[in-house]
Amino acid sequence: MLLSGGDPLTLPDSQLDFLLSSIRRIPHVEVIRIGTKVPAVLPQRITSRLVRMLKKHHPLWMSIHFTHPDELTPETRAACTQLADAGIPLGSQTVLLKGINDSVQTLKELYHGLLKVRVRPYYLYQCDPILGSSHFRTAVSKGIEMIEGLRGHTSGYAVPHYVVDAPGGGGKIPLLPDYFQGRLQGGVVLRNYENRLFRYPDYECGNAPE
Template sequence: GPYPMRITPTVLETIKSKDDAIWKQVVPDVAELDDIAADDDPLEEDLMSPVPHLVHRYPDRVLLMVTNQCPIYCRFCTRKRLVGKPGFLKKGELDRAIEYLREHTEVRDVILSGGDPLLLPDPLLERVLKALRTIPHLELIRIGSRVPGTLPQRITAKLCEMVKKYHPIYMNLHFNHPDELTPDVKAACGRLADAGIPLGAQTVLLKGVNDDPEIMKRLVHQLLLARVKPYYLYQADLTKGTNHFRTTIETGLNVIKALQGHTSGMAVPHFVIDAPGGGGKIPLLPDNYLVHMDEDGAILRNYEDKTFHYPQPKSDHRRELPMVGVRTSFEDSEEAYAACSDSYPDRDGYAAWGNSCGGDADDL
């Protein structure tokens, strides 16, 4: 049947008018019914699922879908075929997933997804985290969630204290528009960050929502202020009922070009396409950064459209860097070491040494 609708009070309060950026993400549109030829599972996750609820696409990491429930139902969701169905991961299903992970020692990274893992009650979420931490070769646990931005009151002190017991835990949060970052949402992100959880943001490029470079710049700046690092900007997937959200690929490249060099590097996400047919994430960059490359070097273009030459290394790099006036013999090195060692004190002499340098030990 038609994809259901769900919205939280937090999200409802951010809607300023019909058809604004938040409205478009959560309110059904008749255009969803026009797009019937697309696939329900464009990334072929079901074909890459060796046991129920687990997707093994990449060599060293897997996706574990622990629930089909979400605080809101995004109209552009890749997993429309699953989201909204009742129930959480059952104990027997979790046991099968854990058994699979124990047998596959190449897996070092598990991403909890769904649905939204942070909708699990604390005891159920802890059961999953505890089970994963019994696997010696499993290094990282990541949680993908839109809860902090849509149901911030769920991010309680009790939840944060529980999750931090299972570090290293990373979270990738879903944000698409700067209006989503309300004071309550920023406070929820702060509670997670204070618990030592590194936060990244995953954003979907959506027509009429955030396909404008200035809106994207506002979003990434607001994310950094909320202690969330922009991580991925996704080209919209080819999921049934979502074609009206898709932009051209050039639109995404132009957004990245407008950010690169014009704001902090840490504010620029990776622009990727999750390849149809299960090909995985493919990163894209504006094609004008590398103008030409040969055995002599590369011609590069920067964000101001200025070009620069960067040489390739020579076969004997020592000839490139003549050491003019530098004493390099072993004896000279010993002499230099002896001179330097006289300048540095042991621990007991540290305060006196600091004072001799013109500073006070208390300055430290």
């Protein structure tokens, strides 16, 4: 079950507690997720009282929206640390925005900073084609370029899933650089992050080594 925007953490503690308690009573709901930007823009909202209340509703996960490493202020770092110390698994969601975070170095700095406060980079979103956003949108190839520039050049924990939210309710569709190059002599040809090619035995082929 996902609680999302508006932003659930802008509710008073009592209302949020009521919502979470009500959801927790639904038998088939196993995990509750909260989508929020609050730790990045209003870290003072993450109080000891709020965290104690959230702990009552485990298993509870939190997806925090981050855009740029400049958001990782000391206050935001402290807020994330407080949530992580409460046993709440934290992930990040980032929208790829032209002129703001569409460089490998910027994303790497953001993702390294997030990992230091126990926030796992999870989604890098292609900017949706909504009215008034054309100046922020990049080509889809730019997003693939970002993943290509991260994969193999930093920890795998710092490489998110690059996804397009398909229109018409199609859901999130992941996009990756094309590391599969074809088949050759009973194996598959794979390309690594340095553009080197390797043949890997395909054990579905009859002539692959045992």
